Amino acid sequence: xxxxxxxxxxxxxxxxxxxxxxxxxxxxxxxxxxxxxxxxxxxxxxxxxxxxxxxxxxxxxxxxxxxxxxxxxxxxxxxxxxxxxxxxxxxxxxxxxxxxxxxxxxxxxxxxxxxxxxxxxxxxxxxxxxxxxxxxxxxxxxxxxxxxxxxxxxxxxxxxxxxxxxxxxxxxxxxxxxxxxxxxxxxxxxxxxxxxxxxxxxxxxxxxxxxxxxxxxxxxxxxxxxxxxxxxxxxxxxxxxxxxxxxxxxxxxxxxxxxxxxxxxxxxxxxxxxxxxxxxxxxxxxxxxxxxxxxxxxxxxxxxxxxxxx
Amino acid sequence: xxxxxxxxxxxxxxxxxxxxxxxxxxxxxxxxxxxxxxxxxxxxxxxxxxxxxxxxxxxxxxxxxxxxxxxxxxxxxxxxxxxxxxxxxxxxxxxxxxxxxxxxxxxxxxxxxxxxxxxxxxxxxxxxxxxxxxxxxxxxxxxxxxxxxxxxxxxxxxxxxxxxxxxxxxxxxxxxxxxxxxxxxxxxxxxxxxxxxxxxxxxxxxxxxxxxxxxxxxxxxxxxxxxxxxxxxxxxxxxxxxxxxxxxxxxxxxxxxxxxxxxxxxxxxxxxxxxxxxxxxxxxxxxxxxxxxxxxxxxxxxxxxxxxxxxxxxxxxxxxxxxxxxxxxxxxxxxxxxxxxxxxxxxxxxxxxxxxxxxxxxxxxxxxxxxxxxxxxxxxxxxxxxxxxxxxxxxxxxxxxxxxxxxxxxxxxxxxxxxxxxxxxxxxxxxxxxxxxxxxxxxxxxxxxxxxxxxxxxxxxxxxxxxxxxxxxxxxxxxxxxxxxxxxxxxxxxxxxxxxxxxxxxxxxxxxxxxxxxxxxxxxxxxxxxxxxxxxxxxxxxxxxxx
Numbered sequence: 129x130x131x132x133x134x135x136x137x138x139x140x141x142x143x144x145x146x147x148x149x150x151x152x153x154x155x156x157x158x159x160x161x162x163x164x165x166x167x168x169x170x171x172x173x174x175x176x177x178x179x180x181x182x183x184x185x186x187x188x189x190x191x192x193x194x195x196x197x198x199x200x201x202x203x204x205x206x207x208x209x210x211x212x213x214x215x216x217x218x219x220x221x222x223x224x225x226x227x228x229x230x231x232x233x234x235x236x237x238x239x240x241x242x243x244x245x246x247x248x249x250x251x252x253x254x255x256x257x258x259x260x261x262x263x264x265x266x267x268x269x270x271x272x273x274x275x276x277x278x279x280x281x282x283x284x285x286x287x288x289x290x291x292x293x294x295x296x297x298x299x300x301x302x303x304x305x306x307x308x309x310x311x312x313x314x315x316x317x318x319x320x321x322x323x324x325x326x327x328x329x330x331x332x333x334x335x336x337x338x339x340x341x342x343x344x345x346x347x348x349x350x351x352x353x354x355x356x357x358x359x360x361x362x363x364x365x366x367x368x369x370x371x372x373x374x375x376x377x378x379x380x381x382x383x384x385x386x387x388x389x390x391x392x393x394x395x396x397x398x399x400x401x402x403x404x405x406x407x408x409x410x411x412x413x414x415x416x417x418x419x420x421x422x423x424x425x426x427x428x429x430x431x432x433x434x435x436x437x438x
Numbered sequence: 439x440x441x442x443x444x445x446x447x448x449x450x451x452x453x454x455x456x457x458x459x460x461x462x463x464x465x466x467x468x469x470x471x472x473x474x475x476x477x478x479x480x481x482x483x484x485x486x487x488x489x490x491x492x493x494x495x496x497x498x499x500x501x502x503x504x505x506x507x508x509x510x511x512x513x514x515x516x517x518x519x520x521x522x523x524x525x526x527x528x529x530x531x532x533x534x535x536x537x538x539x540x541x542x543x544x545x546x547x548x549x550x551x552x553x554x555x556x557x558x559x560x561x562x563x564x565x566x567x568x569x570x571x572x573x574x575x576x577x578x579x580x581x582x583x584x585x586x587x588x589x590x591x592x593x594x595x596x597x598x599x600x601x602x603x604x605x606x607x608x609x610x611x612x613x614x615x616x617x618x619x620x621x622x623x624x625x626x627x628x629x630x631x632x633x634x635x636x637x638x639x640x641x642x643x644x645x646x647x648x649x650x651x652x653x654x655x656x657x658x659x660x661x662x663x664x665x666x667x668x669x670x671x672x673x674x675x676x677x678x679x680x681x682x683x684x685x686x687x688x689x690x691x692x693x694x695x696x697x698x699x700x701x702x703x704x705x706x707x708x709x710x711x712x713x714x715x716x717x718x719x720x721x722x723x724x725x726x727x728x729x730x731x732x733x734x735x736x737x738x739x740x741x742x743x744x745x746x747x748x749x750x751x752x753x754x755x756x757x758x759x760x761x762x763x764x765x766x767x768x769x770x771x772x773x774x775x776x777x778x779x780x781x782x783x784x785x786x787x788x789x790x791x792x793x794x795x796x797x798x799x800x801x802x803x804x805x806x807x808x809x810x811x812x813x814x815x816x817x818x819x820x821x822x823x824x825x826x827x828x829x830x831x832x833x834x835x836x837x838x839x840x841x842x843x844x845x846x847x848x849x850x851x852x853x854x855x856x857x858x859x860x861x862x863x864x865x866x867x868x869x870x871x872x873x874x875x876x877x878x879x880x881x882x883x884x885x886x887x888x889x890x891x892x893x894x895x896x897x898x899x900x901x902x903x904x905x906x907x908x909x910x911x912x913x914x915x916x917x918x919x920x921x922x923x924x925x926x927x928x929x930x931x932x933x934x935x936x937x938x939x940x941x942x943x944x945x946x947x948x949x950x951x952x953x954x955x956x957x958x959x960x961x962x963x964x965x966x967x968x969x970x971x972x973x974x975x976x977x978x979x980x981x982x983x984x985x
Contacts, residue, residue: 160866163568164492167869168887170903173571176584180566210485210492211635212657220657276690284694291698292691293684294660378687383482383660387687396866 133417140413147409148402152194155401156187162207162396194402203406204399208391214403218385224294225377225384229370231304236311237362241355243312244319248354249346251324259316266313272375275306279379292381303380307373311365315358323354355426363419367412468699473679475965475981478686478695478704482658487638488623489560489567494974500620501975502664502681504648505671507535507553507602508618510971511980513781515614519548519624519647519671520602523614530609530927535602540671542626542645550596552624559630560621562589572621572887575613577605609926612890618973619888649676649979660685664978678981693960702962708838711958712765719960722767723970726886728894730774731846731950732872732907733879738829741907745816747947748801750879752809753849756802760953763845764838767956772798773944774951775894779886779972783929790891794937797944802951806852813853828857829878832871835862843881872906880906883955889972891936892921898948909948914939 160166163177178184182193197204203214240263247259279302283291290299326332327350335345374386385404392400423430470476483499485491491500501509509518517523520535527534540548560567561582573579577593593605610616626645633643641655641662649672650664664681667673684701686692692704693714706714714720731750733741740746756770769777773791782788791798817823831850833843840862847858858879863871872880884904886893895918896902900910921935943949961968967980 158866159870165568166866167904169568169571172584176563177566177568180563205635208484209482209658210487210490210638212485212639217658279691279694284698287698291694291700292686292688293695293700379691381660381684381686381688381691383658383685394864394866 133421136417136420140410140417143413144406144409148195148198148406149191151402151405152191153187155396155398156190158393158396160396162398164207164395198402198406203403206392206400207397208395208400214399217388217400218403218407221383221385221388224300224382225386226370228300228303228307228376228382228384229366231300232307232369233311233362233366235304236308237315237358239308240312240315241319241351241358243316244358245323245346245351245354247316247320248323248327248350249342251327256320259320263313263316263320266309267317269309270375271306271310271373272379274309275303275376275379278302278306292379294380294382299380299382303376303382306376306379307369311362311369314361314365318357318361319354322357323350326350326353352426356423359419359422359426363415364412367408367415370411371408470699470702470962470964471680471682473983474682475678475680475983476682476684476700476702478692478701479683480685480687480705482660482685483655483662485638486641486644486652486655488556488620488625489565490638491620492568497620498975499652499662499664499683500623500648502648502650502978503644503646503652503667504620504623505540505548506617506620506623507537508614509979510618510973510975510977512969512977513786513972515618518618526606526609526613526927530611531606533604533606533613534597535604537600537602538671539600540647541669542629542647543651543667543669544626544629544645545669546626546628546645547599548624548647549599550602551599552626553602553622554594554596555627555630556623556625557594558589558592559625561592569621572616572619575606575608575610577607608923611922611926611929611932612888612892615890615973616888618971620975649673650681672979676979678978678983681978681981696960696962699962702965703968704960706958706960707766709765711767714958714960715765717960719962721959721961722769722956723959724767724769724776724778725955725957726776726779726889726972726974727883727955728771728774728776729768729881729883729952729955730771731879731952732882733909733950734875734877734906735908736875738878740816740820740822740827743816743820744946745812745819747950749809749813749816749853750850751801751947751950752803752805752812753852754846754950754952755804755849756953757804759842759845763841764953765958766838767958768953769956770802771951771954772802773940774884774898774949775891775940776886776954779889780891783933790933790936790940794940794944797941800945801947802944809853813856817855824855826855826857828859830859830861831879831881832861832863832868832877833881834865834868836865839881846881873903875906875908877906881952882906886974889974891940892918895921895936895939895943898943907949909946911942911946911948914942914946914948917942 163169169177206212206214206217209217243259243262247256250256279291282302283289289302293299332345332349335349371385374390377384377386388400389404392404479495481495483496484493485496486499488500491497505518507518507520508515508523515523519537519540521538524533524535526532537550542548559565561570561573561579563583563585570583578587578591581587582589582592595603597603629645630637637643639657641652644652646667649667649670651667653663653665655662661684666676666679670676686695689707689710693710695701696704733747735741760768760770773794775791777789777791780790782793831843831846833839843860843862847860850856850858871877872882884894884897897904898909899915899918917935917939921932925931925935964984966984967982969977969980971977
């Protein structure tokens, strides 16, 4: 296990290096400069600014400088937030996004697994149809539409939650619920499909023949074996949701990271683009590693070294 | 089948609910906190370092918490840290300011050295200020920024603790307006040097000499508070104890917060702005910014003909564009200089734009018949009668910009034989392509750096870098230059020069003005004297709360 994780970390470093390189050169192909008042600068003034920020150096030189600084833990300072170190910016804007993202994942995956299981156990009756309906609605309705609806009824009309703004845990509930719908629906769908398959397996028949109740069979044998595909989608989904949803964050005025990435690309904020790309990539790879480790915990037949068990 | 039906019904119900959200309704209103004004802003404070700030949010926060030499009160420039508004000497090249006894919030006195330090720091190439160019005209500023002269050669000197002398390279008739802006605020050297690169990134690193103090603000926060600064020299005139600013990016959320009494002033955009137009709290505030069409004469020689440009202008129904398409408080513009920005030095009630109304309204109106006549005439003059033309209209790719482009396409294509293809690209691409002349017609805007017509008029002189369309007119150029040189020290002559220049560009339609950018607000009646100064910032020292 330890050896496997070390190997994976090695791959991660290599992948990050490739991502950083490709992003850097692609980013430099974007038109324009990172200066917010670019339109007001004459050619001479623009040249002075580019000189001051080292943007007139050959691209390969800028690339070497960037990599060298990055290895020293220096991701540069943001152009949008003058003098604000990128790392500090990411950390401060990440907290709210992480909080609502994590809450959404917990709510979404637990309820999704339950919903999927209930649907599978009650295959082809009205409970199954209702669960399927809920998950299709969940997949069809974008989180921001749900966000607006939740905000209007639960906050504006009935005053149960804050309308928006970031003021204590209570204000994280509605955005978390809005974000939870997508993982809930997807988990439920995968769970149901897999569980229906598992319920038709021989060992389930055996368990029933042994006189185990339906409930015991489901909890002991079915649930765990049905989780593999669910875990497969949960990894990337978690990475996706933890990095903040631009629209949901805007609806609830949350000072999250969701918008920063888009804004940094729109404004050519090179250091922030690089910092966030690296961070997103790292998070994604960590989630994939966790997914693989979870596989081996859930199904002992899966060996992380790639060899099959007997 | 049943499931499908259910789904359809469910989806329809949800969709209609989401449409409802934002259409108002009743919510239990919370009580407004005592002596606090709660104001929405569109974005965060990027920095509180006045040498580095580049946007209106930062400028507003700086204007609330810092004080420069002068401050706008309504349309009038009043003394701030300076004891009085001074006239220049030495043919308009020297300004000598006597400073009042004022204090920073840490107890230090505000001295002439604080101005010298701040101004030098802004032009210093090491600071990498994006607005260093705003100092051009002060002795040696441009050379210092280019690294060709030492920083201490800047034309600003502390004659003593309370006397500041500024030397210019050439007269700057609008210098008094210029120094109301946050780029010219003083900085406490001790504090700036103590915090180094961290200065201005959170409220701990700041001291204040303005009406308010920024508290508990940390970098990219979505909310911040400003409390009354009792050390401010004019604290007795500051009546509101606390300003609460809140970033809200979603217009429906803004409306919900306003209607449940969580905010006293919100900015509306899009459909929300259109819907709330008849609300008693609805008010529009004009910005010092205009949108206009710039036609590339180098790439399309047809645009060299004035009648062709006039024809284009006459096809556009600006009233419909601002009301139906934008609906955000923008107003039709008949000239590319904004209203409510500059006033006749001889008579403060006369707006610069109104004084050239005759020339402005001749071609910047909606008259398709006249447009077709001039188009025909223009084609004849250029030997293009009967020819077909296909131009590309370059614009931004925001939703509003796309709608605007479609509207313009619809209007301009009323000219026989003219086809307009739309090309909406991201803002940075639009800028690059405009600057490199890679366009036929571009829809663009200019935001004033300082509230004076010259800031706009110079854009269209022959060699100006922002004159992307390459329109040029020798008489116009000479009038603009005269206003900046021989008439620089004669306010009324200078004003006449600028008016005459504006009449030329209006008559020639050097650029086709579209609209003056506006902001649609809802403002609670408990707030009064919430006044936007000509320099684009609100003077919150004047703000009052009604019981």
